[in-house]
Amino acid sequence: MEAALSRHPSSLAFDYCSPSLSTAQLLFVDTCIQFGHQASVYRGRLDGRRVVVKVYEELGFDGLLREVRAYKRLVSLPTTPKYLGVFAPSDKAWAALIVEDKGTSLASDWAALPLADREAIYKAVVDVHAAGIYHGDLEVRNLVRDEEGRLSVVDFGHATVDHACEQDACPELLDLRQNLDL
Numbered sequence: 001m002e003a004a005l006s007r008h009p010s011s012l013a014f015d016y017c018s019p020s021l022s023t024a025q026l027l028f029v030d031t032c033i034q035f036g037h038q039a040s041v042y043r044g045r046l047d048g049r050r051v052v053v054k055v056y057e058e059l060g061f062d063g064l065l066r067e068v069r070a071y072k073r074l075v076s077l078p079t080t081p082k083y084l085g086v087f088a089p090s091d092k093a094w095a096a097l098i099v100e101d102k103g104t105s106l107a108s109d110w111a112a113l114p115l116a117d118r119e120a121i122y123k124a125v126v127d128v129h130a131a132g133i134y135h136g137d138l139e140v141r142n143l144v145r146d147e148e149g150r151l152s153v154v155d156f157g158h159a160t161v162d163h164a165c166e167q168d169a170c171p172e173l174l175d176l177r178q179n180l181d182l
């Protein structure tokens with residue numbers, strides 16, 4: 001399945017991504033919060049619930065699949081957005097990932113974050129690793145905070161699954177501890 005996906009991402013991606021959204025669900029998209037070469041990110045509402053919609057161009061479908069695999073694995077983790085579905089037009093020229101809106105990106109440097117935030121971020125990433133996911137692109141911009149101040153890890157477009165974490169020797173956790181000065 002993995003090999004087939006990498007050879008024919010556009011033809012098989014949506015079988016893998018099922019279940020897709022029901023056509024009965026109403027999605028409204030408003031603000032564009034990030035415009036990119038392979039994907040652009042919007043805020044919106046799905047049946048009244050606040051969501052983030054990430055629209056992938058076809059050349060970014062590998063990233064979309066990585067996100068879907070990771071989010072499905074992380075579905076019970078409160079410090080990552082809940083996966084809600086994927087939708088695409090019939091020609092599959094693009095596809096959109098929909099996840100729960102967990103707040104706005106931290107506009108900060110690692111060093112400027114207070115200790116409580118740094119500890120919360122580290123714990124959140126340890127939990128992601130414990131669930132078998134290696135994030136692959138841990139930057140401050142990929143951390144968000146909701147209105148209650150809770151932090152979440154987002155953007156799993158570079159993630160790999162089946163990570164067997166050895167905390168003290170794990171390269172991503174080592175880098176993170178260094179960045180967070182922990």
Ligand SMILES: [Zn+2]
Pocket residue numbers: 129163164165166167170171172173
């Ligand atoms: Zn690890």
